[in-house]
Amino acid sequence: xxxxxxxxxxxxxxxxxxxxxxxxxxxxxxxxxxxxxxxxxxxxxxxxxxxxxxxxxxxxxxxxxxxxxxxxxxxxxxxxxxxxxxxxxxxxxxxxxxxxxxxxxxxxxxxxxxxxxxxxxxxxxxxxxxxxxxxxxxxxxxxxxxxxxxxxxxxxxxxxxxxxxxxxxxxxxxxxxxxxxxxxxxxxxxxxxxxxxxxxxxxxxxxxxxxxxxxxxxxxxxxxxxxxxx
Amino acid sequence: xxxxxxxxxxxxxxxxxxxxxxxxxxxxxxxxxxxxxxxxxxxxxxxxxxxxxxxxxxxxxxxxxxxxxxxxxxxxxxxxxxxxxxxxxxxxxxxxxxxxxxxxxxxxxxxxxxxxxxxxxxxxxxxxxxxxxxxxxxxxxxxxxxxxxxxxxxxxxxxxxxxxxxxxxxxxxxxxxxxxxxxxxxxxxxxxxxxxxxxxxxxxxxxxxxxxxxxxxxxxxxxxxxxxxx
DNA sequence: AGCCTTATTATGTCCATACATATTTTAAGG
DNA sequence: CCTTAAAATATGTATGGACATAATAAGGCT
Numbered sequence: 171x172x173x174x175x176x177x178x179x180x181x182x183x184x185x186x187x188x189x190x191x192x193x194x195x196x197x198x199x200x201x202x203x204x205x206x207x208x209x210x211x212x213x214x215x216x217x218x219x220x221x222x223x224x225x226x227x228x229x230x231x232x233x234x235x236x237x238x239x240x241x242x243x244x245x246x247x248x249x250x251x252x253x254x255x256x257x258x259x260x261x262x263x264x265x266x267x268x269x270x271x272x273x274x275x276x277x278x279x280x281x282x283x284x285x286x287x288x289x290x291x292x293x294x295x296x297x298x299x300x301x302x303x304x305x306x307x308x309x310x311x312x313x314x315x316x317x318x319x320x321x322x323x324x325x326x327x328x329x330x331x332x333x334x335x336x337x338x339x340x341x342x343x344x345x346x347x348x349x350x351x352x353x354x355x356x357x358x359x360x361x362x363x364x365x366x367x368x369x370x371x372x373x374x375x376x377x378x379x380x381x382x383x384x385x386x387x388x389x390x391x392x393x394x395x396x397x398x399x400x
Numbered sequence: 401x402x403x404x405x406x407x408x409x410x411x412x413x414x415x416x417x418x419x420x421x422x423x424x425x426x427x428x429x430x431x432x433x434x435x436x437x438x439x440x441x442x443x444x445x446x447x448x449x450x451x452x453x454x455x456x457x458x459x460x461x462x463x464x465x466x467x468x469x470x471x472x473x474x475x476x477x478x479x480x481x482x483x484x485x486x487x488x489x490x491x492x493x494x495x496x497x498x499x500x501x502x503x504x505x506x507x508x509x510x511x512x513x514x515x516x517x518x519x520x521x522x523x524x525x526x527x528x529x530x531x532x533x534x535x536x537x538x539x540x541x542x543x544x545x546x547x548x549x550x551x552x553x554x555x556x557x558x559x560x561x562x563x564x565x566x567x568x569x570x571x572x573x574x575x576x577x578x579x580x581x582x583x584x585x586x587x588x589x590x591x592x593x594x595x596x597x598x599x600x601x602x603x604x605x606x607x608x609x610x611x612x613x614x615x616x617x618x619x620x621x622x623x624x625x626x627x628x629x630x
Numbered sequence: 631a632g633c634c635t636t637a638t639t640a641t642g643t644c645c646a647t648a649c650a651t652a653t654t655t656t657a658a659g660g
Numbered sequence: 661c662c663t664t665a666a667a668a669t670a671t672g673t674a675t676g677g678a679c680a681t682a683a684t685a686a687g688g689c690t
Contacts, residue, residue: 174673188571188608200640211675216641227571232641233683242570243479250474250630340472341418341457348626350580350598368598370580378418396578400480404643430670441645446671462671463653631690638685645678656667 175210179218182208187227187238195240198228246398250346250374252333253299253307262301266330269360270296276312283375284312284382293321295331298360304391308360311386318383335376335384342383344376348396353389363392370394405440410448412438417457417468425470428458476628480576480604482563483529483537483618492531496560499590500526506542513605514542514612523551525561528590538590538619547611565606565614572613574606578626583619593622600624 183198192198199207204215219236222228226243230236257264274294276286286292292312299307311331313321324334351371358365372388413428422428431449435442449466452458456473460466487494504524506516516522522542529537541561543551554564581601588595602618 176673184571194567194570202640213676214674216643217673219641230641231683232681233639233685235640239570242566243481244574246478246480246576248476248478250476336472337424340424340469341414344474344630346476346628346630348578348600349624350600350620352582352596352598366582366596368580368582370578394579398576400574400576406643432670443646444644446673447643449671460671461653462651463655463669465670634687634689636685636687639683640681641683642681643679646676648675649673651672652670654667654669656665658663658665660661660663 175208176214176217176221179204179208179210179215180221183218183222184227192238194238194242197235197237200235244400246400248396248398252336253309253330254333257299257301257306260301263303264306265300265303267298267300268295268326268331269298270294271326273315274312280312280385284314284385286314286382291315295326297330297332299330305361306391307394308357308389309386311384313384314382317378317381331384332386339376339378339383342376342378344374344383347373349373351389353392357389361389361391367392370396405438406444406447406451409434409438409440409445410451413448413452414457422468424468424472427465427467430465474630476630478626478628482566483539483560484563487529487531487536490531493533494536495530495533497528497530498525498556498561499528500524501556503545504542510542510615514544514615516544516612521545525556527560527562529560535591535621537621537624538587539616541614541616543614544612547608547613561614562616569606569608569613572606572608574604577603579603581619583622587619591619591621597622600626 186192201212201215201219205212208215219228219230223230223236226239226245228236229239251259254264254266272294273291276284276292276294281290284292293315295309295311295313297309297311298305299309309332313331313335315321318335318339320338324331324338326334349371351369353361353363353365353367353369355365357369358367361369369392370390372390373386374388375385376383416422429437431442431445434445438445449458449460453460453466456469456475458466459469481489484494484496502524503521506514506522506524514522523545525541525543527539527541528535529539539562543561543565545551548565548569550568554561554568556564559567579601581599583591583593583595583597583599585595587599588597591599599622600620602620603616604618605615606613
């Protein structure tokens with residue numbers, strides 16, 4: 171069992187909700203009553219209830235009290251690791267290889283996606299990621315050379331762009347998009363599969379404040395699965 | 401600006417980390433120093449720092465102090481909504497249609513996945529989900545009739561199994577698996593696309609405690625994307 | 631009834647303090 | 661020098677009290 175009062179109370183309340191003691195939309199006792207029931211201070215119950223609200227189990231409203239969330243929304247959380255760590259976590263040996271690296275004027279669609287000006291240039295890179303010498307993922311990436319001028323000195327032979335950027339600009343924000351695409355000839359050849367194979371693809375755009383840092387499209391090997399617990 | 405002291409402090413610290421005031425792995429001032437700097441109680445700083453630790457910005461250790469996380473892991477959070485809400489959120493009209501519903505003895509692989517006994521039976525259902533009368537997703541589902549006996553009285557003509565189960569067993573746990581698959585003939589016909597098309601697929605298994613409730617495979621229409629902010 | 635003002639109420643936040651706990655540092659002893 | 665025990669330290673948690681805030685309920689007026 172957990173020892174701490176607030177996590178213990180949290181778990182207890184969670185079980186009582188799961189058991190059906192209170193059903194969807196029901197109001198549960200207020201903090202003072204619960205604190206008496208559990209024999210602790212109100213702040214401790216408050217902490218437990220806030221945690222439950224944070225995870226979507228209950229909805230809280232001033233004066234309205236705390237209710238079991240009538241619209242429970244399950245949240246899936248994914249860790250988005252560095253590809254090397256993802257590979258090594260499975261016990262495989264990681265290797266990457268930069269197949270292309272050039273200053274390029276991005277296409278209009280990329281330009282829009284990155285909110286770039288008319289003559290802004292980017293560094294375009296293609297990288298292959300291997301697990302035990304088998305293709306693991308094929309990466310296409312655009313980097314804003316103005317926001318990240320040090321990119322020209324980056325040791326991309328040792329570190330993948332993926333990893334280097336995480337270490338250089340660690341706390342940027344961004345968005346992610348998962349989709350399924352049919353491999354075209356180029357992607358198929360890179361991943362060692364047949365054109366048309368369904369490929370799990372991740373699109374990521376990264377910002378620091380309002381400055382565009384990098385955009386990436388990742389094509390995973392055929393059969394790749396992304397897994398998480400709810 | 402935010403008014404509350406603890407969120408304000410949290411944001412301030414987040415900015416200071418992003419600005420590079422402390423770099424990866426650096427130790428940041430302890431709670432007492434920060435509380436003096438911000439002119440508040442230690443508990444308030446503690447709350448802000450715990451929130452930062454929770455989101456992976458810092459790592460905290462007793463006596464060791466608080467450090468900027470040297471291995472920043474980005475977390476993507478997805479809301480997994482009821483399909484009807486997902487469709488209606490885009491302004492489309494939702495409709496579903498149960499195309500098959502029968503007691504069935506699941507295949508060995510499904511049986512293993514669900515940790516079912518040798519002669520346990522399940523209710524097997526196939527459902528089509530439409531958005532504005534266009535195919536949105538095709539669902540295959542197995543339900544444990546022993547854990548959910550009320551399933552036989554469920555109004556599946558009005559409510560999809562998806563929605564009914566969420567309302568009936570709201571706070572179950574489970575796991576999710578995202579992948580890309582080539583549509584076979586059956587899936588392609590259901591979704592109105594050609595066999596071989598890359599389809600975004602979601603596999604979900606749901607438990608209440610250690611009891612299996614339901615397993616589902618969802619095939620989304622071609623071109624479907626799952627999007628989130630980091 | 632309908633409308634406005636005022637009380638009531640449950641949660642939100644903060645504080646000062648106290649003690650617990652994990653971890654490192656230091657000191658003592660061999 | 662190495663091992664072991666004691667002190668120091670930063671975070672973790674709990675408490676009781678106080679006041680703020682949002683939302684509802686109650687009351688009084690036209």
